[in-house]
Amino acid sequence: MSEKRHPIPSHIRACARVDARRRAEWLDQLRNDPDGFWRREARRLDWIRDFTRSDESSFDEAAFQIRWFADGVLNVAANCVDRHLPERAERAAIIWEGDNPEESRVITYRMLHEEVCRFANVLKANGIRKGDRVTLYLPMIPEAAYAMLACARIGAIHSVVFAGFSADSLASRIRDCDSRLVVTADEGLRGGRKVPLKQSVDEALPHCPSVETVLVVARTGNPVPMTPGRDRWYAAERALVSADCPSEPMGAEDPLFILYTSGSTGTPKGVLHTTGGYLLWAAMTHDVVFDYRPGEVYWCTADIGWVTGHSYVVYGPLANGATTLMFEGVPSYPDSSRFWQVCDKWNVAIFYTAPTALRALMREGDGPVAATSRQSLRILGSVGEPINPEAWEWFHRVVGEGRCPIVDTWWQTETGGIMIAPLPGATDLKPGSATLPFFGVEPLLVDGEGRELTGATEGNLCIARSWPGQMRTVYGDHERFFQTYFSTFPGRYFTGDGARRDEDGYYWITGRVDDVINVSGHRMGTAEVESALVAHAKIAEAAVVGMPHPIKGQGIYAYVTLNVGEEGSETLREDIVRWVRREIGPIATPDIVQFAPGLPKTRSGKIMRRILRKIAEGDTDSLGDISTLADPSVVERLIADSRLLT
Ligand code: PRX
Numbered sequence: 001m002s003e004k005r006h007p008i009p010s011h012i013r014a015c016a017r018v019d020a021r022r023r024a025e026w027l028d029q030l031r032n033d034p035d036g037f038w039r040r041e042a043r044r045l046d047w048i049r050d051f052t053r054s055d056e057s058s059f060d061e062a063a064f065q066i067r068w069f070a071d072g073v074l075n076v077a078a079n080c081v082d083r084h085l086p087e088r089a090e091r092a093a094i095i096w097e098g099d100n101p102e103e104s105r106v107i108t109y110r111m112l113h114e115e116v117c118r119f120a121n122v123l124k125a126n127g128i129r130k131g132d133r134v135t136l137y138l139p140m141i142p143e144a145a146y147a148m149l150a151c152a153r154i155g156a157i158h159s160v161v162f163a164g165f166s167a168d169s170l171a172s173r174i175r176d177c178d179s180r181l182v183v184t185a186d187e188g189l190r191g192g193r194k195v196p197l198k199q200s201v202d203e204a205l206p207h208c209p210s211v212e213t214v215l216v217v218a219r220t221g222n223p224v225p226m227t228p229g230r231d232r233w234y235a236a237e238r239a240l241v242s243a244d245c246p247s248e249p250m251g252a253e254d255p256l257f258i259l260y261t262s263g264s265t266g267t268p269k270g271v272l273h274t275t276g277g278y279l280l281w282a283a284m285t286h287d288v289v290f291d292y293r294p295g296e297v298y299w300c301t302a303d304i305g306w307v308t309g310h311s312y313v314v315y316g317p318l319a320n321g322a323t324t325l326m327f328e329g330v331p332s333y334p335d336s337s338r339f340w341q342v343c344d345k346w347n348v349a350i351f352y353t354a355p356t357a358l359r360a361l362m363r364e365g366d367g368p369v370a371a372t373s374r375q376s377l378r379i380l381g382s383v384g385e386p387i388n389p390e391a392w393e394w395f396h397r398v399v400g401e402g403r404c405p406i407v408d409t410w411w412q413t414e415t416g417g418i419m420i421a422p423l424p425g426a427t428d429l430k431p432g433s434a435t436l437p438f439f440g441v442e443p444l445l446v447d448g449e450g451r452e453l454t455g456a457t458e459g460n461l462c463i464a465r466s467w468p469g470q471m472r473t474v475y476g477d478h479e480r481f482f483q484t485y486f487s488t489f490p491g492r493y494f495t496g497d498g499a500r501r502d503e504d505g506y507y508w509i510t511g512r513v514d515d516v517i518n519v520s521g522h523r524m525g526t527a528e529v530e531s532a533l534v535a536h537a538k539i540a541e542a543a544v545v546g547m548p549h550p551i552k553g554q555g556i557y558a559y560v561t562l563n564v565g566e567e568g569s570e571t572l573r574e575d576i577v578r579w580v581r582r583e584i585g586p587i588a589t590p591d592i593v594q595f596a597p598g599l600p601k602t603r604s605g606k607i608m609r610r611i612l613r614k615i616a617e618g619d620t621d622s623l624g625d626i627s628t629l630a631d632p633s634v635v636e637r638l639i640a641d642s643r644l645l646t
Pocket residue numbers: 261307308382383384385386387408409410411412413414434495496497509511512518521522523
């Protein structure tokens with residue numbers, strides 16, 4: 001790993017909101033008077049009723065709870081929209097850039113207010129009340145942000161399902177939280193291709209008895225079947241309601257949203273975030289980590305189907321009265337200069353993306369970047385997976401022409417917002433390191449037995465105490481919440497990641513240490529892919545592991561054992577890949593399917609994934625002890641076959 005150090009550029013240091021001195025002051029206050037610190041920071045938001053206590057959390061089993069600002073009352077939509085009206089009604093809240101470069105819209109805070117109110121009134125007219133769950137299955141169009149904020153306005157809990165997930169994945173997420181209403185679009189549009197969203201909803205809903213209503217936003221305008229009594233066009237509903245809707249006073253600990261994410265076992269978990277702590281964390285990190293200045297255009301390329309889209313396309317920037325750019329398309333359409341063209345078109349100052357996109361663009365050479373100006377860029381950001389130093393250097397040297405600090409931000413769906421990241425005006429950068437913890441975050445590294453490791457070392461990354469943006473529970477399964485995150489290393493939140501800490505105290509995330517793989521910055525549970533595979537009529541057994549992939553970071557390597565009498569063939573391999581895409585969605589597409597006569601198992605029948613991982617990585621010289629296998633000869637065969645595939 002590169003240990004090169006990039007000092008803070010003087011033009012950034014000179015006017016940064018948080019420089020090294022202020023950082024030291026804040027850390028000091030956090031140590032001496034944490035309550036006072038959070039009380040001051042909470043002033044970033046408008047509270048309807050002030051809170052009396054800030055942190056009441058404990059990770060200990062006997063007193064386990066996560067609670068922040070609990071008796072405070074506020075509304076997220078009022079904070080993201082209404083309170084900006086006196087000063088910024090005519091400023092752009094959302095700049096929407098369509099898939100087609102000729103299509104765009106600028107939505108001011110005044111317009112956003114009207115749209116959110118109308119959307120909220122449509123939800124109410126369709127029977128949605130405080131506490132009801134609403135599933136959003138939408139492309140990257142402004143209505144997605146309106147719908148999220150409309151739910152927040154009336155106290156409904158949104159569950160956004162990424163529009164790339166299959167009908168089956170959508171159905172299971174709707175069922176898990178018993179949504180009463182689904183918002184979708186006729187079709188999505190990405191890279192010039194249509195995505196049949198309404199069709200997926202139609203396939204999902206026969207398996208979702210809780211859904212009464214489907215609101216359909218017309219995106220492409222192509223005809224789609226509408227089920228009478230259930231499906232309504234959003235535009236028609238919108239025309240019937242008033243442009244005024246009061247916002248519901250919400251307790252700081254009332255739920256704001258559910259977002260499903262993959263873990264190492266079982267079905268995806270409904271990560272639940274609440275109102276006060278989440279919004280404060282999103283707003284504060286957006287402001288401080290990106291050093292946001294009023295009037296700047298800020299662009300996070302994430303889809304709203306992921307947590308990055310929640311916190312850094314919608315909630316964080318809008319809470320700060322920023323101008324947030326929302327991009328419907330993909331980096332390669334119409335050509336691989338698109339990101340940079342959009343930066344020039346809208347004078348983007350802050351650009352936040354994922355390493356996988358950078359690696360794909362890097363492959364196209366410097367030409368598509370050099371063809372644009374990018375003079376407006378000031379700060380660059382990275383998220384979702386470890387950024388390899390080569391991609392970091394390219395981002396820095398070619399995209400930012402050496403003048404823009406890169407904030408490599410480590411965090412998770414569960415953390416609500418950024419946890420470890422540099423501050424542009426206060427932290428020297430090292431390519432590949434997320435650097436230092438954000439205010440109030442106490443990382444610690446432990447060994448396999450939970451013993452804390454000190455100094456420069458490597459271990460399992462835990463967090464010692466709660467922070468406001470932390471998830472509060474797994475929807476409908478509080479016990480699973482505790483078991484998943486707090487039982488491995490008692491008294492600590494376990495992230496599932498490994499990390500190294502260097503002599504400067506900088507953190508280097510090494511990746512997941514559990515059975516989760518990170519494909520293009522998206523989390524995929526190996527168990528999920530396995531259960532999709534074994535649902536195939538010809539598959540008896542399957543084991544899935546991650547493998548290194550030059551663009552995606554990790555790819556999906558699937559070992560499948562066929563039913564007796566079935567023969568592996570190229571056609572069957574293609575059919576299996578298609579099957580998984582249909583069951584879960586294109587992001588779960590296996591990169592390699594290896595037909596395995598048997599899987600390496602211990603005598604008690606447990607699959608030894610460690611061996612499968614090594615074979616997938618091509619690292620077969622250090623397989624370790626295989627003598628405990630029920631049939632060690634399986635391994636030879638797997639190695640020989642894998643060489644034919646990779
Ligand atoms: O393994 C870490 C990786 O992504 C995981 C979280 O995935 P998800 O909940 O989908 O959220 C992604 C967006 C925040 C983490 O456990 N990860 C995320 N950011 C980084 C990262 N790994 C290394 N460096 C990062 N900056």
